[in-house]
Amino acid sequence: MRFAANLSMMFTERPFLERFGAAAAAGFDAVEFLFPYEVPAERIRAALETHGLTQALFNLPPGDWAAGERGTACLPGREAEFRDGVATAIAYATVLGNRLLHCMSGIPPAGMEREAALALYADNLRHAAAACAEAGLTLLVEPINNRDMPGYLMNGTTLARRVIEEVGAPNLKLQLDLYHCQISEGDLATRIRANADLTAHVQIAGVPDRHEPDQGEVHYPYLFEVLAGTGYRGFIGCEYRPRARTEDGLGWLHAAREAAR
Numbered sequence: 001m002r003f004a005a006n007l008s009m010m011f012t013e014r015p016f017l018e019r020f021g022a023a024a025a026a027g028f029d030a031v032e033f034l035f036p037y038e039v040p041a042e043r044i045r046a047a048l049e050t051h052g053l054t055q056a057l058f059n060l061p062p063g064d065w066a067a068g069e070r071g072t073a074c075l076p077g078r079e080a081e082f083r084d085g086v087a088t089a090i091a092y093a094t095v096l097g098n099r100l101l102h103c104m105s106g107i108p109p110a111g112m113e114r115e116a117a118l119a120l121y122a123d124n125l126r127h128a129a130a131a132c133a134e135a136g137l138t139l140l141v142e143p144i145n146n147r148d149m150p151g152y153l154m155n156g157t158t159l160a161r162r163v164i165e166e167v168g169a170p171n172l173k174l175q176l177d178l179y180h181c182q183i184s185e186g187d188l189a190t191r192i193r194a195n196a197d198l199t200a201h202v203q204i205a206g207v208p209d210r211h212e213p214d215q216g217e218v219h220y221p222y223l224f225e226v227l228a229g230t231g232y233r234g235f236i237g238c239e240y241r242p243r244a245r246t247e248d249g250l251g252w253l254h255a256a257r258e259a260a261r
Helices: 016-025 041-051 079-096 114-134 157-167 178-184 188-194 220-230 251-260
Strands: 002-006 030-032 054-059 100-102 138-141 172-177 199-204 235-238
Touching: 016 030, 016 041, 030 235, 041 054, 041 079, 054 079, 054 235, 079 100, 079 114, 100 199, 114 138, 114 157, 138 157, 138 199, 157 172, 172 178, 178 188, 178 199, 188 220, 199 220, 220 251
Parallel strands: 002 030, 002 235, 030 054, 054 100, 100 138, 138 172, 172 199, 199 235
Antiparallel strands: none
């Protein structure tokens, strides 16, 4: 198992560019984060190279995050902005070397029919997947639970499969966040196996509080075995909020590495 520290949530005791060294020292193979766009790509690449880390993935620009937007892919009238964001993300990925990009669906505006939002979302995914294919990248769809993100359009693995199959792009895949999946659907081992053909990235966190994965209702050592049994060879992104100092809560990581030997 190869683990990626999510630097938007982990090692936040330090400034962003200092988190790379902390992640490497803690034993992570890779990093991921939500949005890199406030830092020049060349500076991030230098941090990756200095500490021998791989960039696993990041998200396309989300729109106005501070105003509550969570992606623009289902927002009518924002198509040009969405396409500009795709181009920006691809430019960053070209510098950072990651092969995966996540496209947030967004929260449909009040009054918009769900099927209309899904149709617009699919159209934007077609454009983004085609642009990513030209750059040798894979585009990801991630179901996010509606407890944490009320109204978010892409909220389940069944819907994700439907949209991915409807778009029909060979480089459009599933980002399976087991924290979100447990809250929205449960039956995690079955979901992992049923979606193994589409899964290109996995994320973890403890449920229900999104802390370290060794606390809460999900037994991740078993799920790691299930993932290995499906042939999954990608990174496992650690998208959780540490209960205290990040390094003090990494016993689960050391145990997972020992179990994998």
